[in-house]
Amino acid sequence: MSQPDLRNELATAEVEPLLPIEKKLIGWSLGLGIVLLVVLISLNHFVPIKI
Amino acid sequence: MSDIAVERSEPIALKARLNEDWLALVIGLLVFAASLFSIAGTDLLGWAVTTSVYTDVTTALSPIAKAYAGLGGGGALIATYAALVIVLSLGVTTLGADARKFAIAFTAVFALAYASWILGSYAHIAAVTPAEQQKFGISWSLKLTNEGGFVVALLAGLIIANFFPRLAEWLKEAIRPELYIKIAIVILGATVAVTAAARLNLASSLLLRGAAAIVEAYLIYWSIIYYISRKWFGFSREWSVPLASGISICGVAAAIATGGAIRARPAVPVLVSSLVVIFAVIEILILPFLAQTFLWQEPLVAGAWIGLAIKTDGAAVAGGGITESLIMAKAAAEGIHYQPGWILATTTTVKIFIDIFIGIWAFILGYIWTNHIDKGPDRAKPSEIWQRFPKFILGFIFVFAVSLWLAVGSTPEIAKALPAAAGEANVFRVIFFILTFFSIGVLSDFRKLWQQGFGKLAAVYFVSLFGFVIWVGLLISWLFFSGFKPPLAS
Numbered sequence: 207m208s209q210p211d212l213r214n215e216l217a218t219a220e221v222e223p224l225l226p227i228e229k230k231l232i233g234w235s236l237g238l239g240i241v242l243l244v245v246l247i248s249l250n251h252f253v254p255i256k257i
Numbered sequence: 258m259s260d261i262a263v264e265r266s267e268p269i270a271l272k273a274r275l276n277e278d279w280l281a282l283v284i285g286l287l288v289f290a291a292s293l294f295s296i297a298g299t300d301l302l303g304w305a306v307t308t309s310v311y312t313d314v315t316t317a318l319s320p321i322a323k324a325y326a327g328l329g330g331g332g333a334l335i336a337t338y339a340a341l342v343i344v345l346s347l348g349v350t351t352l353g354a355d356a357r358k359f360a361i362a363f364t365a366v367f368a369l370a371y372a373s374w375i376l377g378s379y380a381h382i383a384a385v386t387p388a389e390q391q392k393f394g395i396s397w398s399l400k401l402t403n404e405g406g407f408v409v410a411l412l413a414g415l416i417i418a419n420f421f422p423r424l425a426e427w428l429k430e431a432i433r434p435e436l437y438i439k440i441a442i443v444i445l446g447a448t449v450a451v452t453a454a455a456r457l458n459l460a461s462s463l464l465l466r467g468a469a470a471i472v473e474a475y476l477i478y479w480s481i482i483y484y485i486s487r488k489w490f491g492f493s494r495e496w497s498v499p500l501a502s503g504i505s506i507c508g509v510a511a512a513i514a515t516g517g518a519i520r521a522r523p524a525v526p527v528l529v530s531s532l533v534v535i536f537a538v539i540e541i542l543i544l545p546f547l548a549q550t551f552l553w554q555e556p557l558v559a560g561a562w563i564g565l566a567i568k569t570d571g572a573a574v575a576g577g578g579i580t581e582s583l584i585m586a587k588a589a590a591e592g593i594h595y596q597p598g599w600i601l602a603t604t605t606t607v608k609i610f611i612d613i614f615i616g617i618w619a620f621i622l623g624y625i626w627t628n629h630i631d632k633g634p635d636r637a638k639p640s641e642i643w644q645r646f647p648k649f650i651l652g653f654i655f656v657f658a659v660s661l662w663l664a665v666g667s668t669p670e671i672a673k674a675l676p677a678a679a680g681e682a683n684v685f686r687v688i689f690f691i692l693t694f695f696s697i698g699v700l701s702d703f704r705k706l707w708q709q710g711f712g713k714l715a716a717v718y719f720v721s722l723f724g725f726v727i728w729v730g731l732l733i734s735w736l737f738f739s740g741f742k743p744p745l746a747s
Contacts, residue, residue: 239476246469
């Protein structure tokens, strides 16, 4: 894909609205990620690094 | 990325990537295996060239082992070049490249890259502490440490890419940063293992932190960047997936793997990849120095941060090396002498953990796309998980496991001889880092950023990277590592 094609393509591309499956992917990923991070941070707090 | 890469179809690009992974694994294992012979008393790698900080350039180079001192620095350099050009030229034939063309280009690449390394070791650039300056009889220095040579190599590549494009084009046969860094990472397994063996409980705790890095990169970063790309910038799904993957997971490999998984046109992830490289270069030039200034008292936070913030294997792991060197130098100036290897090991662990799951994430996206968005006969298959798994990581894991066993599970005599053996392999790890930095520079044509169309892609990258990826990465690194320091050198 050459540069003029890239410019043209991005300028003329139709807007694709977010599909329900995309919203689910974003929502579930973010939600699961935050929950898991909280779990890991808690684990880190109760199992600190021992040197 | 080269124009050749743009023209390849995705199955061929994936096949080339797999062969490059296996080639890196084979060469890395070759170096590691050769280094182990020294444990039995046969030094197969002692002729390799090493560079010291100098004021007199005739004293800069020497063979790594005293037994080979008769070679002299020049002889060691020639021997090292000869070994590399033979092994790599033979190796790239398995990738379909022309050995002769590669050898010619590699000669120039090695010469330019290693010359940069030698320049970076000049005392006025590399010397850090007042004691070092006094030793070399100088009154000032840039204090970059001898690993500042990586930055010199990067800058040399950047100059070539942006001001001598025809030379960059001529060199391209040997400009293979991914191959070089994968070989380096396989070899690095030995150094990381020797480091970890000294403090197993600290090392094992890194695994938990590695898990956090995966969660952050895949679930949090990816989803936010995908949303920004789709909703704020209006990119299509085809562009947003490789863009989100490139920015959040691991630049080149993730963009290509996930782009392929959703059956995007091959050129899309390749164009995204070139943007990833450019931003990684900007990050290498800034983040290690920020880490030295603000995080020198939290070295492991710095190491993890580099692994989370810089988005290609080459730049991240090599950036970890620079960060370690800079932080250790600053700490040494304050009278604190950390054991080397821990910051680099932290960066590498974080990055490797992120890489491991590329295949799984690509499969998940492929499944969603082929079953719910672009339904068709070409459905995602579980076999793609293995297909897309970065094979060179198997090399790192194997080298790490063998080295760790030798360090803690074998005889005291072997354990005592292992660090020296790993040190000889490490000489080659450093050389492959140098080649990686130089190659990344040569691939970074900043003029692309200014071309219309690319600017919009760059805007998503800029907003995401400097808007939250870097800072959330710092916060997460702080939460997991603050207060814990590397062991002190004995």
